[in-house]
Amino acid sequence: MNTQTILENFTENxxxxxxxxxxxxxxxxxxxxxxxxHVVSGLNEVVISSKEIKRKTSxxxxxxxxxxxxFIKLENYKPQTILKxxxxxxxxxxxxxxxxxxxxxxxxxxxxxxxxxxxxxNNIEYIQTDSAINPGNSGGPLLNNNGEVVGVNTxxxxxxxxxxxxxxxxxVKEMIESFKKLGREDIIRCTSCKNLINEEDIKNDYxxxxxxxxxxxxxxxxxxxxxxATKLLExxxxxxxxxxxxxxxxxxxxxxxxxxxxxxxxxxxxxxxIGDSKLCGIPQDNIEKVxxxxxDENDKLSYLQFSIxxxxxxxxxxxxxxxxxxxxxxxxxxxxxxxxxKYDDILINKFGAIKQQKEED
Amino acid sequence: MNWFNFFDNNTQELxxxxxxxxxxxxxxxxxxxxxxxxxxxxxxxxxNGYDYFLKSLENFSNEIPNGNIITSKEEDKLIFxxxxxxxxxxxxxxxxxxYAQSVVCKKESSPVALKRxxxxxxxxxxxxxxxxxxxxxxxxxxxxxxxxxxxxIFFPLRELALNADYDKEFAKSExxxxxxxxxxxxTTLDSKExxxxxxxxxxxxxxxxxxxxxxxxxxxxxxxxxxxxxxxxKIDYLLVPxxxxxxxxxxxxxxxxxxxxxxxxxxxxxxxxxxxSLTDMNFNEFSQxxxxxxxxxxxxxxxxxxxxxxxxxxxxxxxxWYKNNxxxxxxxxxxxxxxxxxxxxxxxxxxTKALFHTLIEIQNPDFFELLEYKTLYNEETNVxxxxxxxxxxxxxxxxxxxxxKLLEPFGDELNFSSLNEFSNSFYQQIMNLNFEEI
Numbered sequence: 181m182n183t184q185t186i187l188e189n190f191t192e193n194x195x196x197x198x199x200x201x202x203x204x205x206x207x208x209x210x211x212x213x214x215x216x217x218h219v220v221s222g223l224n225e226v227v228i229s230s231k232e233i234k235r236k237t238s239x240x241x242x243x244x245x246x247x248x249x250x251f252i253k254l255e256n257y258k259p260q261t262i263l264k265x266x267x268x269x270x271x272x273x274x275x276x277x278x279x280x281x282x283x284x285x286x287x288x289x290x291x292x293x294x295x296x297x298x299x300x301x302n303n304i305e306y307i308q309t310d311s312a313i314n315p316g317n318s319g320g321p322l323l324n325n326n327g328e329v330v331g332v333n334t335x336x337x338x339x340x341x342x343x344x345x346x347x348x349x350x351x352v353k354e355m356i357e358s359f360k361k362l363g364r365e366d367i368i369r370c371t372s373c374k375n376l377i378n379e380e381d382i383k384n385d386y387x388x389x390x391x392x393x394x395x396x397x398x399x400x401x402x403x404x405x406x407x408x409a410t411k412l413l414e415x416x417x418x419x420x421x422x423x424x425x426x427x428x429x430x431x432x433x434x435x436x437x438x439x440x441x442x443x444x445x446x447x448x449x450x451x452x453x454i455g456d457s458k459l460c461g462i463p464q465d466n467i468e469k470v471x472x473x474x475x476d477e478n479d480k481l482s483y484l485q486f487s488i489x490x491x492x493x494x495x496x497x498x499x500x501x502x503x504x505x506x507x508x509x510x511x512x513x514x515x516x517x518x519x520x521x522k523y524d525d526i527l528i529n530k531f532g533a534i535k536q537q538k539e540e541d
Numbered sequence: 542m543n544w545f546n547f548f549d550n551n552t553q554e555l556x557x558x559x560x561x562x563x564x565x566x567x568x569x570x571x572x573x574x575x576x577x578x579x580x581x582x583x584x585x586x587x588x589n590g591y592d593y594f595l596k597s598l599e600n601f602s603n604e605i606p607n608g609n610i611i612t613s614k615e616e617d618k619l620i621f622x623x624x625x626x627x628x629x630x631x632x633x634x635x636x637x638x639x640y641a642q643s644v645v646c647k648k649e650s651s652p653v654a655l656k657r658x659x660x661x662x663x664x665x666x667x668x669x670x671x672x673x674x675x676x677x678x679x680x681x682x683x684x685x686x687x688x689x690x691x692x693x694i695f696f697p698l699r700e701l702a703l704n705a706d707y708d709k710e711f712a713k714s715e716x717x718x719x720x721x722x723x724x725x726x727x728t729t730l731d732s733k734e735x736x737x738x739x740x741x742x743x744x745x746x747x748x749x750x751x752x753x754x755x756x757x758x759x760x761x762x763x764x765x766x767x768x769x770x771x772x773x774x775k776i777d778y779l780l781v782p783x784x785x786x787x788x789x790x791x792x793x794x795x796x797x798x799x800x801x802x803x804x805x806x807x808x809x810x811x812x813x814x815x816x817x818s819l820t821d822m823n824f825n826e827f828s829q830x831x832x833x834x835x836x837x838x839x840x841x842x843x844x845x846x847x848x849x850x851x852x853x854x855x856x857x858x859x860x861x862w863y864k865n866n867x868x869x870x871x872x873x874x875x876x877x878x879x880x881x882x883x884x885x886x887x888x889x890x891x892x893t894k895a896l897f898h899t900l901i902e903i904q905n906p907d908f909f910e911l912l913e914y915k916t917l918y919n920e921e922t923n924v925x926x927x928x929x930x931x932x933x934x935x936x937x938x939x940x941x942x943x944x945x946k947l948l949e950p951f952g953d954e955l956n957f958s959s960l961n962e963f964s965n966s967f968y969q970q971i972m973n974l975n976f977e978e979i
Contacts, residue, residue: 452667471656472648478663478672482683485670487663498667500696503688 183277186327187289191231193263196281197252197319198227200404200431205280205320206252209263209329210356213252215319216334217243220250222399224366227426231287233257235426242359243396244369247304247351248334250319251359263321265349266328270294270307278311278333278344280320288317292342299345306345307331313344322346368396406431409501410447416509420517441520443513453504455497455513457520460527461534462491470531477523483512484519492536493527495520557734557912559898560778560884563836565600565607567891572597578691587686588619591634594691595621598837609835623698624835626783627713628705629723630698632682639684641698643705644677644723645712651678652716659708666704668697677722680705699838714788727832735828737911738780742827744907746772746820755870762805764863764871769812770797771874774881776819778901779908786830789815794885841888849887850972853879857968876964877904890976892948895937900967903930904960918960925957947975 181189195206195213197220204219206228213228220226220240229235242251270276274294282288292311299308309322313336322331331346358376359367366379373390381388385398406414410431414424417434427434432447445455462470474486474493487494497512527533558564568574574597581590592612599610611622621641623630632641645651645659659671659678669682682701684694712719730738749768756764773794776782782790793815797808856879863871880900883889889897899917902909903925906916917926917933931952938950951970956962 468653468656471653471660472673474660475656475671475673475678478670479674479681485663485672486660487670488657488660489664494664496664500667500693503685503693505687508685508687 181325181327183289183291186277186323187279187287189261190263190279190323190327191287192259192261193230194279194281194287194320195228195230195233195252196286198229198429199223200406200428202430203281203316204318205316205333207263207279207319207321207329208254208257208259209265209321209352211254212241212356213238213254214321214332214352214356215250215252216332217245217248217250217396219319220252222396223404224400225403225425226252227428228252232259237425239365240400241365242355242367242369243400244355245396246369246371246374247347247355249332249347249352249355251356253365264328265353266324266326266330267349269348269350270297270324270330272297275325276307276309276311276330276346277323278309278313278317278320278346279323280313280317280333282312282314282316285316292344295343298348301345304351305348306334307348309344309346310342311344312342317344368394368400370394409451409453409504412504412506413445413447413453413509416504416506416513419506419510420514436517438517439521441517441524443516443520445513447501451501453499453501455516457495457516458536459493459495459520459524459533460536462488462493463532463534466531470527470533473527473531481519483508484515486523493533495523558781558833559901560781561840562889562894563600563609563839565602565609565836566604568597568599568601570597575691582690587636587689588614588617588634590689590691591619591621591639591694594694595619595623597691598623600835600837607835609837623702623837624726625702625837626706626834627709627721627724627727627832628702629726630702630705634686636686638686639694640682641701642679642681643701644679645671645705645709646678646719646721648673648676648678650718650720652719655712655716655719658711658715662704662708667700669701669704680708702838703840710784711788714785727834730828730831730833732828734912735831736824738831739824739827741908741911742776742780743820745775746816749874752870752874757868762809764868765809766797766805766812767871767875767878769809769816770794771878771881772816773812774878774885775905778881778884779905782830783832784830786819786827839888841886844887844889846890846893846974846976849883849889849893852883852887853968853972856882857965860965873961876961879964879968880904892937892941892976893971893974896934896971896974899930899933899937900964904964918963920960923959925963927957930955944978945976946979947977949975 193208195208197204197206197215199221201221204215206213206215220243224240225237226240227235228238239253240250241253244250272294275291276294277289277291279289290312292309294307295310296308298305307322307330311322313333317333320333321329322333324330329349331348332352333344334347335345337343362376364378367376368379369376370387370390370392372392373387375389377387377389379397379400382394382397385394385401386392387394417424417427422436427436429435434445436443441457443455443457445453447453478486484495484497487496495516497516528535574593578590578593578597581593595610595612600607609624613620617635619634621632628643630641630643632639663670669680671678671680680701682697684697709721713721749772753765753768773790777790793812797812856875860872860875880897884897903917906918906920910916917930934952935950938948942948951973954966954970956966
């Protein structure tokens with residue numbers, strides 16, 4: 181199979197995984213979503229999405245920091261084409277294809293070869309590949325020519341060219357079997373004794389078998405807790421009936437799809453919070469009329485303002501974190517969500533502004 | 542002030558504007574008024590909170606208010622006007638909110654490019670935004686008073702004022718036919734002053750061009766760069782052009798320092814061409830680029846003493862390099878370049894600003910003589926008005942000694958043997974200024 185066919189056949193198995201700490205990739209295999217432990221960042225819930233799965237939160241049911249492996253619960257979905265783990269070890273020079281969402285570029289596939297079939301690192305064997313792996317690829321599958329998973333893309337050597345490392349399929353197979361044998365969820369693998377521990381049995385974050393402090397257990401217990409302006413902002417979103425877990429792109433950014441509009445909220449280091457809705461593009465005719473219209477509207481609007489950036493019209497709400505209040509913020513963001521749709525329609529229908537092409541979420 | 546300097550004390554107030562700052566003294570009660578504003582807001586007294594805050598922005602000449610801020614109370618409202626160069630900001634405060642605006646020009650006469658420009662500016666602005674009413678394009682600001690305090694007023698108002706001023710300047714220089722509104726507060730320079738400035742520009746450029754001809758024929762790009770930039774910074778500070786000259790000049794300087802394209806030789810040529818275009822201007826065209834106005838906010842962010850010291854140290858190292866390599870002809874110019882660079886680029890403490898102005902007066906007596914100021918240095922005889930200089934420095938520093946206990950007048954430490962030695966010792970003393978509050 182060539183790369184294109186592989187991608188066409190198996191894209192539905194490729195999952196984007198988002199947490200407040202970043203994004204990564206996962207893939208469906210054996211009824212589970214397989215990814216790296218560092219992608220789920222010690223959380224017991226992450227947001228997943230794929231071509232066939234709308235953004236939703238899903239439980240992390242197995243976390244193995246030793247192998248940097250994690251399993252996420254897959255519910256109510258079965259891909260038509262099943263992605264299988266390979267059964268034979270790769271050899272030096274074999275073709276490999278890395279699939280993932282590097283830098284948020286969805287469903288990118290990069291081809292390469294096995295540079296070294298077995299590279300030992302901290303007593304774990306890795307497949308070294310020159311398939312370009314970038315941040316966001318983590319947890320994605322490394323496939324062979326037959327479209328079988330030969331490994332899980334796990335890490336790269338930074339500032340080097342194409343030195344990527346994947347956890348071989350046999351570790352994954354072994355851990356899936358061990359995990360399924362337990363017949364339970366919420367399993368943490370101890371980094372010291374390597375036993376699979378039922379989270380319920382962990383007291384004060386210590387491994388009940390060997391007494392090692394389990395960092396992952398601590399992180400899962402604490403969960404993600406926003407504070408300060410971030411918390412207030414999320415409270416405002418909740419007040420507006422927005423599922424914050426799904427909207428959250430990172431600790432400081434949120435994306436809200438509302439009818440036809442898409443509002444991006446970013447909280448910058450200088451303390452400024454900006455809610456931006458990128459409306460339509462500037463039309464070829466009636467351009468000055470559009471300028472006149474949005475300048476006039478700016479005079480009437482409170483909290484919001486129109487601007488132009490790179491040929492697109494933006495409706496925005498800007499506020500300094502220390503000035504944000506629950507009531508004011510709620511009013512402003514509510515208006516931003518409602519008016520974005522309203523103005524987008526007016527600008528397109530009345531002035532012939534160009535509708536934005538929105539990339540799939 | 543001590544008695545020794547009493548009769549030599551030159552207390553002449555500046556009658557002209559220099560540089561881009563507010564060109565006046567900030568209120569002596571600034572800090573107190575700012576604190577009173579804080580207290581009022583904390584006590585829920587919104588109107589007085591704003592009143593104190595706006596009063597803290599007032600500036601003075603000869604202890605008389607410049608009228609850069611005008612306030613009045615009407616029932617439960619505070620009405621205010623703020624002046625910032627070309628911009629007149631009018632607004633009001635109620636218990637609930639502040640509204641302020643600055644009119645740019647008439648809507649119907651504004652070109653499409655200006656509308657596009659201000660809409661793109663909206664994407665960059667944080668607090669204020671451009672809009673239009675039935676008749677005008679304007680920059681407006683709305684602030685809710687729920688969590689208000691003086692800091693939350695200062696930054697939005699400053700953004701409104703600085704950008705309205707800058708964008709009106711830009712509009713006027715970019716769209717020649719545009720007629721700006723709300724500029725009745727501007728005053729024109731008298732023709733004598735304009736003539737002095739016009740002639741001085743020509744003399745200055747000619748003098749520096751002559752100097753450049755004395756540089757070694759090869760490997761002189763660095764020296765030429767110092768010369769052209771020195772000219773531009775000096776023109777900016779002494780002549781204070783506005784509109785087209787200011788816009789183009791600041792753009793040239795910006796490109797010189799920030800563009801990675803082009804060699805120094807190429808950049809020098811660009812500056813030379815621009816300077817030629819300045820001297821090619823006839824008097825009438827030149828005169829269109831000047832006005833006097835009141836200013837409330839400084840354009841530049843306050844620079845730390847440490848950053849100023851770093852710049853001086855690096856510049857003095859360059860002087861040493863030229864000295865060691867026997868390119869002595871450039872050295873007097875670099876000594877002057879240092880201070881002009883600083884006043885152009887850095888936001889300065891009033892003390893440092895006044896001290897640097899004194900240094901500029903000393904280094905450029907020809908210009909100040911033309912404006913009928915008493916000169917502090919005679920270039921021909923190499924004689925300094927030593928006592929006046931010492932006294933001036935003392936008068937600048939003394940009012941701040943209560944606040945900064947380690948701040949000491951340094952006139953006696955200066956070297957009056959030559960202008961170069963004097964400049965060098967002056968910079969050394971500037972680096973010793975201690976603004977620590979004990």
